[in-house]
Amino acid sequence: MTNPAHFDYDTLADLAEGLLEDDQAASVNAHLETCAECRDRSADLADVSRLLAEAPVPAMPAELASRIDSAIAAESLHSATVVSLEQRRGRRPWRILSAAAATVVVLGGGAMVGTAVLDGDNSGDSAAKMPATDPGSNAAPTQRLMGAAPPFTVAHSGTDYRPGQVGAQVRSLLGKGQELRTQGDQPSAVLRGCVDALANGRRPELVDRARYKGAPALVVALPGTKSGTLDLMVVGANCTAQDHPVLEQSTAAAH
Amino acid sequence: MASVSMRRVDEVPDKELLARHAQGDPHAFAELVNRHRDRMWAVALRTLGDPEEAADALQDACLSAFRAAGRFRGDAAVTTWLHRIVVNACLDRIRRKSVRPATPMGDDATFDAVAPKMPDPTDAHGVSLDVQAALAALPFEQRAALVLVDMMGYSVDDAARVLEVPAGTIKSRCARGRARLAPLLGHHRNRRDPRNVRGMEGGGTS
Numbered sequence: 262m263t264n265p266a267h268f269d270y271d272t273l274a275d276l277a278e279g280l281l282e283d284d285q286a287a288s289v290n291a292h293l294e295t296c297a298e299c300r301d302r303s304a305d306l307a308d309v310s311r312l313l314a315e316a317p318v319p320a321m322p323a324e325l326a327s328r329i330d331s332a333i334a335a336e337s338l339h340s341a342t343v344v345s346l347e348q349r350r351g352r353r354p355w356r357i358l359s360a361a362a363a364t365v366v367v368l369g370g371g372a373m374v375g376t377a378v379l380d381g382d383n384s385g386d387s388a389a390k391m392p393a394t395d396p397g398s399n400a401a402p403t404q405r406l407m408g409a410a411p412p413f414t415v416a417h418s419g420t421d422y423r424p425g426q427v428g429a430q431v432r433s434l435l436g437k438g439q440e441l442r443t444q445g446d447q448p449s450a451v452l453r454g455c456v457d458a459l460a461n462g463r464r465p466e467l468v469d470r471a472r473y474k475g476a477p478a479l480v481v482a483l484p485g486t487k488s489g490t491l492d493l494m495v496v497g498a499n500c501t502a503q504d505h506p507v508l509e510q511s512t513a514a515a516h
Numbered sequence: 517m518a519s520v521s522m523r524r525v526d527e528v529p530d531k532e533l534l535a536r537h538a539q540g541d542p543h544a545f546a547e548l549v550n551r552h553r554d555r556m557w558a559v560a561l562r563t564l565g566d567p568e569e570a571a572d573a574l575q576d577a578c579l580s581a582f583r584a585a586g587r588f589r590g591d592a593a594v595t596t597w598l599h600r601i602v603v604n605a606c607l608d609r610i611r612r613k614s615v616r617p618a619t620p621m622g623d624d625a626t627f628d629a630v631a632p633k634m635p636d637p638t639d640a641h642g643v644s645l646d647v648q649a650a651l652a653a654l655p656f657e658q659r660a661a662l663v664l665v666d667m668m669g670y671s672v673d674d675a676a677r678v679l680e681v682p683a684g685t686i687k688s689r690c691a692r693g694r695a696r697l698a699p700l701l702g703h704h705r706n707r708r709d710p711r712n713v714r715g716m717e718g719g720g721t722s
Contacts, residue, residue, distance in 0.1 A: 270695035278687040305698040313666035316647040321557035
């Protein structure tokens with residue numbers, strides 16, 4: 262404090278919070294009775310609290326809200342997948358490998374590279390072509406963690422996905438010039454249930470009924486929780502809403 | 517204007533949602549986050565200043581809370597617990613940031629990032645930007661205390677529970693922070709009538 266005849270903001274702020282010793286508080290209060298400048302300073306401090314309280318609080322941006330929903334959904338799926346894999350291992354250890362078919366699901370985020378590719382008409386009428394999900398049915402609440410995935414189509418790219426290469430293989434499919442290979446048809450109800458369970462409301466960038474290590478599989482690419490990334494999942498070809506054994510799961514750059 | 521979310525009387529209590537989540541209900545946690553997200557966002561944004569950092573911190577916090585739900589003890593309010601996780605995630609971000617030489621908090625780039633895309637001439641926004649800038653000048657502990665007490669309206673005791681320090685520490689941090697902000701926010705103060713120097717607000721002075 263420059264002028265020893267006055268109290269500084271720290272002392273006055275302590276007084277306001279009741280942090281001064283009794284005798285010190287009494288002497289500051291006595292000073293305030295006679296000193297307009299220190300009363301001004303006390304009012305300044307009250308104004309700080311008022312300005313902070315009045316500062317408008319912004320609502321969470323919608324984009325962040327959906328990003329966090331996706332992250333939570335992915336986390337839900339992760340915990341659910343661990344459980345289901347352990348259950349499967351306990352029951353039928355070799356079923357995954359002997360499955361007649363497997364499915365690769367690619368869940369993509371942020372960049373939305375494959376949206377137009379997969380779904381020529383991106384408008385509302387693509388929803389009309391989809392089998393309606395039954396909002397009245399609550400028969401199986403647990404497999405739809407965050408609500409149904411938006412409409413998607415199922416590609417048959419003919420790719421034989423390799424362990425550790427799925428990201429690169431999906432990227433090349435979603436790149437230019439591959440439109441024919443990723444052009445898809447409508448999913449069956451069972452497949453839709455499977456993808457919904459994996460996607461948790463995210464729009465798949467790619468759902469490819471293809472092969473993984475030579476065996477039929479489904480590859481799903483979903484928007485990753487960080488923009489510009491894809492969550493990649495390879496699941497058995499006979500994947501259903503209740504039963505979606507994940508053969509490989511990874512996150513890859515979308516480009 | 518953002519509407520204040522109304523709590524319905526028949527709404528499932530927070531603790532019940534958290535318990536359902538711990539028991540494996542896949543919807544319960546998303547519902548809980550939905551319910552409190554605007555306040556959690558406000559705490560993160562005010563504490564970090566930078567929207568990108570705040571977004572990352574909030575996502576970290578939500579995932580931490582998701583995983584830690586089973587360890588929640590029922591003696592605190594769920595919101596207290598959630599806000600503690602948010603504040604801790606913010607502190608983690610700051611620590612990580614101080615390791616790598618990224619844009620320092622509170623520089624012009626940060627204010628640009630906080631600024632709206634469209635220029636907003638209203639006075640309220642100008643105040644908000646300066647409040648954010650002034651807050652950035654405070655040490656983390658003081659800023660977090662003031663965000664909770666002065667901005668979010670927490671009682672000193674509740675803020676103490678969130679930050680896990682004694683109530684006296686919260687009071688002291690708030691006092692230090694206000695003393696530091698007072699000169700920085702000076703130009704926003706209403707011109708006080710010299711005949712009304714006791715700091716009485718409003719009132720029809722004749």
